[in-house]
Amino acid sequence: MSAIDLVEDDDRAALRKLARDVAERDIAPHAPGWDETEEFAEASLEALRRAELFTVTVGEDYGGMGMGDVEAAIVLEEIARVDVSSAILCQLVFNGPPRAIEHLGNETLRSRWLPQAAAGELFCIGITEPDAGSAATTMRAHLTPDGDGWRLDAYKNYVTGGHKAVACLVWCRFPGSEAGTGKGIGAVVVDLASHGVSVAGTHRKMGLRxxxxxxxxxxxxxxxxxDVLVPGDPADNSGLKTLLAHINHERCGNAAMCVGAAQGALEYAMAYMRDRKVGTKLLAELQGLQWKIADIATELEGARFLLQRALVLAGRHGTPPPLESAMAKIACNLAAKRVCDEAIQLLGGYGYSRxxxxxxxxxxxxxxxIGAGTVEIQRNFVGTALLGGRVPAGPWWKAPPR
Ligand SMILES: Cc1cc2nc3c(=O)[nH]c(=O)nc-3n(C[C@H](O)[C@H](O)[C@H](O)COP(=O)(O)OP(=O)(O)OC[C@H]3O[C@@H](n4cnc5c(N)ncnc54)[C@H](O)[C@@H]3O)c2cc1C
Structure with a gap:
């Protein structure tokens, strides 16, 4: 593992500045409106396209900049600092199907879809079904042989951006797959303009509106x-394992958005405290509230470092490792929850106002x-991995004898 950089090189600093400028100029003013009306953030999509930010992770051969998880996280963090819904548009391209197609797909898939990803067309991922969430092995989506190909029958819910995307990566059972097990699960890329695809509805939600x-x-x-990205072999769960390993990109992107949103909330609360008087004193002068800031800032910085470790370990073209990614997701999810909750409290009644x-x-x-594998599912993985003798990267852990 190389050292985590505390100073960004010129390219990364320029990317951060570009993303921050787009976020503050083109996205922040509209974000409250999308939240109120639940309209899709079209203006964000346009602004991100104009700034060519969708090119970050797509390979140079397909019109992108070919950067890695660190750069993806920089953009996600900066956009999420003002609006997580807009950051998710980047996440769908950076850490969704296009990255999987680039790493795992055949040349036909790559040349068909990756230029579209670089141009800012959206992609979506269909894993979850109404009766198969955390337990993905209970999924029903399946392929039936049809000449030299197959027919797909599936019903996927909670597909982020599914009504706006050009293609969906659908996890499904290949013929011969045993129901209720991981055997034979693989994935195909579906053109959403295909005959037989329909948008059955959209979810109305608490946030990310x-x-x-x-x-x-x-x-x-x-x-x-x-169209097959990863074939499912009915004899084993190798296809599912490949897909699960690759989802660590999405987990780290999710963690980066949490860090960004929490950073935005923390900075907003601190600015408010420097301005708001209670009686004769500023909120910023009250020691009890200073301690709150100290605690939440420390928790956020700790989570950020766990994420940096997972990202650095991925290198420019690799995948973040599972144990470090799961730890990063847990830490960043929980830190963001705490920081945003305390930011509301620090603003008093105004914190509760829309x-x-x-x-x-x-x-x-x-x-x-909840998305990209719940905190509980990450904990299951971390607990069983550690007790099973796996250790995270770093010189301070000594692997126990197996
Ligand atoms: C904002 C958002 C975006 C999403 N985007 C997508 C997407 O693009 N594509 C997609 O396919 N899915 C997506 N999802 C779905 C998401 O992946 C699932 O909601 C998630 O995997 C949990 O599944 P579930 O909702 O069925 O909950 P369940 O699996 O029913 O779990 C319910 C609760 O039980 C806990 N639990 C379950 N099993 C265990 C266990 N073994 N031990 C301890 N606790 C457990 C869970 O952590 C959860 O708290 C999205 C969800 C959200 C909220």
Missing amino acids: GCTEAELAFDGVRIEPD EYPVERAYRDIRGLC
């Missing part, structure tokens, strides 16, 4: 051999504690 989750129905959708941004940040990050 500028970026809706859709319910997608797939009724006998034709799947060509080249005229101030901290309650929106709280509602938004609440969804991130």
Whole structure:
């Protein structure tokens, strides 16, 4: 593991500045409106396209900049600092199907979809079903043989951006797969303009209201051999394992958005405290409240370092490792929950008002504690991994004898 940089090089600093400028100029003024009306953040999509921010992680051969998870996190953090819904648009491209297609897909998939990703077309991922969330192995989505290809029948819910995306990565059972197990689960890329695909509905939510989750129905959708991203082998769960390992990009992106939203809430609360008087004193002069700031800032910085470790370990073209990613997601989800909650408290009654941004940040990050694998599921993984003898990267852990 190389050292975590406390000073960003010129390229990363320039990327952060670009993302921050877009966030503050083009996104922040509109974010409260999308939250109120639950309209999709179209203006954000346009602003991110104009700034060519969707190119960050797409390979240079396909019109992108070919950068890695660290750069993806910089952009996600800066956009989420003002609006998590808009950051999710980037997340869908950086850490969603396009990255999986680039790392795991065939050349036909890459040349068809990656230029569209770099141009800012949205992609979505369909894993969850009404009766299969945390327990993905209970999914029903399946392929039936059809000549040299297959037909897909599936009903996926909670598909972020599913009603706006051009393609969906659908996790499904390949023929011969054993129901209720991971055996034979793989994934295919579905063009959402295909015959048999329909948007069955959208979810109405507590937060992230500028970026809706859709319910997608797939009724006998034709799947060509080249549409297969990861084949499911009915004899084992190797396909599922490959897919789960790759989802660590999404987990780290989720964590980066939590860090960004929490940073925004923390900075807003501190500015408010320097301005708001109670009686003769500023809130910032009250020691009990200074301690709150000390505690939440420390928790946030600790979470940020765990995330940095996972990102640095991924390198420019790799995937963040599972144990470090799970620890980072837990820490960043919980830190964001605490920071945004305390930011509301520090603003008093105004913190609870929709005229101030901290309650929106709280509602938004609440969804991130559930998406990309809940905090509980990350804890299950971390607990069993540690007790099973796995240790996270760093010289301070000594692996126990197996
Ligand atoms: C904002 C948002 C965006 C999302 N985007 C997508 C998307 O784009 N694509 C997609 O496919 N899905 C998406 N999801 C769905 C998400 O992945 C699931 O909601 C999540 O995996 C949990 O599944 P579930 O809702 O069925 O809850 P359940 O699996 O029913 O779990 C209910 C509760 O029980 C806990 N639990 C479950 N099993 C265990 C266990 N073994 N031990 C301890 N606790 C457990 C869970 O942590 C949770 O708290 C999104 C969800 C949200 C909120």
